[in-house]
Amino acid sequence: MSTNEAVRAPARIDSADPRAARVRDRLRRAAFELIEERRVERISVSDITQRAGVSRQVFYQHFRDRDDAVAQAVAASFRELTPDAGAEDPRAVIHRLCDFAARHADLYRNLYPSAASQQTANAYRDLLHPACVRLVEHLPDPATLADFVLGGIIEVSRLPAEAPGGAVTAESLRRRVDACLDVIAGPSAHDAMG
Secondary structure (H helix, E strand, O other), rough: OOHHHHHOOOOOOOOOOOOHHHHHHHHHHHHHHHHHHOHHOOOOOOHHHHHHOOHHHHHHHHHOOOHHHHHHHHHEEEHOOOOOOOOHHHHHHHHHHHHHHHHHHHHHHOOOOHHHHHHHHHHHHHHHHHHHHHHHHHOHHHHHHHHHHHHHHHHHOOOOHOOHHOOHHHHHHHHHHHHHHHHHHHHOHHHHOO
8 A cells, every 4th residue: 555545544533532533523613614705626734733833744534535524524513502402392403504604604505516526415315304204294195205305494594595695584584494394303392372
């Protein structure tokens, strides 16, 4: 195996060492900041390492490549929004992810299309899917309906990135998603009380 292949070997799993975790977080933050500023193809590993204040060697101890770092940075941001997604109100999870999509429309515009976009989409799906299942578990064929709801939420969540000049707000995005969920899953408990 060449030296270059060894350097680009799959990144190590999150380390229990607090110093390694801090470095990994710095690299993720740097990648996240950069993807909000410019398109993925205009970001290099050097850009990420310079912003994080670490060497390329350290970068490759944590990530396979630039796309891996970018995708993991965005996925980590999703997970921070939904630390207990399986136990809380599914609409609250969906609303937070919609808010994120509206607040970070530039990130989405800069991310797609890139090699990192599929990893990011998978992370988004993984977080949303349990909430979608819980919303429709009382209906016939909940597995199929959950996939259908998930696809619809993803499509609606893309609106802020596609709207010119930030015309889609978090509030309007939540209203659109809720209108669809009310038809499929029934009104939320809050709506039923109001």
